[in-house]
Amino acid sequence: MKKIYLIISILIAFCTSCKDAEDFLDPAGSTGLNKEIVFGNARNSEAFLMDVYRQILPVLMRTDNAGSRWRNQLLLETGTENGTSNNPAAGLNVRDFNSGSFTPGSTGMFWQSDWREYYAGIRACNMYLENVDNIPDDSTIPFTAATRKVRKAEAKWIMAFFYAELAKQFGGMPIVTRVIDASENVEVARSTFDETIAFIVKLCDEAAVDLPVQPLVDPTPDPDLGRVTKGAALALKARMLLYAASPLWNDPANPVASHENGKYDENKWQLAAQAAQDVIALNRYSLHPDISTLFNTRTNNEIIFSRMQEPMAYFTSTHVPFKLFVNSTPYVIGGNNQVTYNMVKQYEILNGGVAYTVDDPTSLSGYNDQDPFKRRDPRFYRDNIYNGAKLRLANTDRVAEFGRVAAGVAKSPAHNTLESPYDSFVYSVKFCDLTLNITTDARNPSANGKTNQNYPYLRYAEVLLNYAEAVNEAYGPDIVPPIAGATKTARAALNEVRVRAQYPANTATSKVEYMGYTGGMPPIVGGTDKVSFRTKLQHERRVEFCYEEHWFWDFRRWKLTPETVIKVQIPVWTSPTTVRYDINTIETRFWNPKMYRMPIPESEVLANPKMVQNSGW
Numbered sequence: 001m002k003k004i005y006l007i008i009s010i011l012i013a014f015c016t017s018c019k020d021a022e023d024f025l026d027p028a029g030s031t032g033l034n035k036e037i038v039f040g041n042a043r044n045s046e047a048f049l050m051d052v053y054r055q056i057l058p059v060l061m062r063t064d065n066a067g068s069r070w071r072n073q074l075l076l077e078t079g080t081e082n083g084t085s086n087n088p089a090a091g092l093n094v095r096d097f098n099s100g101s102f103t104p105g106s107t108g109m110f111w112q113s114d115w116r117e118y119y120a121g122i123r124a125c126n127m128y129l130e131n132v133d134n135i136p137d138d139s140t141i142p143f144t145a146a147t148r149k150v151r152k153a154e155a156k157w158i159m160a161f162f163y164a165e166l167a168k169q170f171g172g173m174p175i176v177t178r179v180i181d182a183s184e185n186v187e188v189a190r191s192t193f194d195e196t197i198a199f200i201v202k203l204c205d206e207a208a209v210d211l212p213v214q215p216l217v218d219p220t221p222d223p224d225l226g227r228v229t230k231g232a233a234l235a236l237k238a239r240m241l242l243y244a245a246s247p248l249w250n251d252p253a254n255p256v257a258s259h260e261n262g263k264y265d266e267n268k269w270q271l272a273a274q275a276a277q278d279v280i281a282l283n284r285y286s287l288h289p290d291i292s293t294l295f296n297t298r299t300n301n302e303i304i305f306s307r308m309q310e311p312m313a314y315f316t317s318t319h320v321p322f323k324l325f326v327n328s329t330p331y332v333i334g335g336n337n338q339v340t341y342n343m344v345k346q347y348e349i350l351n352g353g354v355a356y357t358v359d360d361p362t363s364l365s366g367y368n369d370q371d372p373f374k375r376r377d378p379r380f381y382r383d384n385i386y387n388g389a390k391l392r393l394a395n396t397d398r399v400a401e402f403g404r405v406a407a408g409v410a411k412s413p414a415h416n417t418l419e420s421p422y423d424s425f426v427y428s429v430k431f432c433d434l435t436l437n438i439t440t441d442a443r444n445p446s447a448n449g450k451t452n453q454n455y456p457y458l459r460y461a462e463v464l465l466n467y468a469e470a471v472n473e474a475y476g477p478d479i480v481p482p483i484a485g486a487t488k489t490a491r492a493a494l495n496e497v498r499v500r501a502q503y504p505a506n507t508a509t510s511k512v513e514y515m516g517y518t519g520g521m522p523p524i525v526g527g528t529d530k531v532s533f534r535t536k537l538q539h540e541r542r543v544e545f546c547y548e549e550h551w552f553w554d555f556r557r558w559k560l561t562p563e564t565v566i567k568v569q570i571p572v573w574t575s576p577t578t579v580r581y582d583i584n585t586i587e588t589r590f591w592n593p594k595m596y597r598m599p600i601p602e603s604e605v606l607a608n609p610k611m612v613q614n615s616g617w
Helices: 002-016 035-039 042-053 093-099 110-134 145-170 193-210 230-245 268-280 314-319 378-383 460-475 490-500 530-544 551-557 602-607
Strands: 083-085 303-307 337-339 349-351 354-356 390-393 396-399 455-459 565-573 579-588
Touching: 035 042, 035 110, 042 110, 042 145, 110 145, 145 193, 145 230, 193 230, 230 268, 230 303, 230 455, 230 460, 268 460, 303 460, 455 460, 460 490, 460 530, 490 530, 530 551
Parallel strands: none
Antiparallel strands: 083 337, 303 455, 349 354, 390 396, 565 579
């Protein structure tokens, strides 16, 4: 079995590196595999579909330069005003992106890899669907009619997922519904955005009919753990209908559909609301009650679809500043993904059960910019390590110490990592497991303790906030919408997510990073009209999904102008025991409205006369 998986994985890796992403399985390839061998055997065909699942980007990297959206150690958020990195590597692609130093021909950008790899995956899905009815039953791996039906649905969902990931980047896509032979001279034009969304929705609807409903929750052992369910099909549909209703793609100034936009229709919000309600109506998902364990359980009732991986230490090792680990010789690149002041200020301050912003009067909030990390939104303490953070790493208590040092002061902050002009000294650790004992270089997969690191592409919190957004835009914040099965207002759905953000129990003992605080986020107040509620919802999504690849696409679909002046709240040691906080500008980034959409890779435009480039590129 291991040999079969390895051969097919090598085949996929070889073919996705080709210039033509359609060369997914070559009957004359050096592996000796062909369609008859792969699809003439149930065991081989099951391995083939599993490897198609693996074409979904892990996002949470497990090795150097592999897995993350930027294909290095950096997450997508570093390409937004929320993130920065101290990574000193020359020619870092995200720095080129943030400075505007890229073109459609820049091969190091993530959309180049996504286009190539996702179309390879689409070809694999088409190949599977064309051959699945020919797969024989097998005494060792039963491939019954029921199994065949579910596997078809899985392949349809995976294809829908690949097209969805491409559509939010580029707009209308060339839709390929069959395996195109390498000898064919086929030039496929881009479909309109509406046609692309309709195709994705069709695949999701077809998949939902045959996929199982029950989410798979540990510790129940199940060989199908990690496969898609009916909820994943409906949730992906709801996400893409929300995108299709959003201003970038649904603009009154564009009454005619094209590859860059849909035909304007205000009723698209109603379709998005109903689609999100259909997920809620499954009554199979709920918000995980403890924010501190949400991302480190292998799966739970909030997770609708995760990109599964084997347990590992690498991600935690490369995100927690390495000097915080006890008696270790870790990988010294720890602390790569950092959080800007632009984002830190989004985490509200709690005072007397009321939430305030850093810009509210300090007489109300109690906020002190020289002691800035007190009583913040509980999600701040889960998501970040900062100067003064309390940690219990491998049962050893630590107080994190970071920052710059004023001239003439004899001080060396104990836990600084690789310093650079881009440091914020607030480190994103959202998906990390702070209980791990990292004792050696985590690039060695057999060393150290391991934890569950599976990226949640779809979770129930997103469904609720998608519902809240669509219902608000269609009906307002405080009306139960007249759609099938609905019982929630937009405000109620948003507040479910917001109020779930509570300080965990035992914060003074086992969960010291929460500083001993109790309570948590109150429901939102105000926002009684559609516009003001929209602002509150956008803020809530920015906080709830920080470093989850949402903000990069959210501000684009809303047609917001990103903050280009990137600020940090730097601790500066003025004596060996005292520190002040300075708010500094570390970078002024480039922005042009053409960047709402990614450029079609230049190689595709040159190779296909029917391929139309996005405007401005």
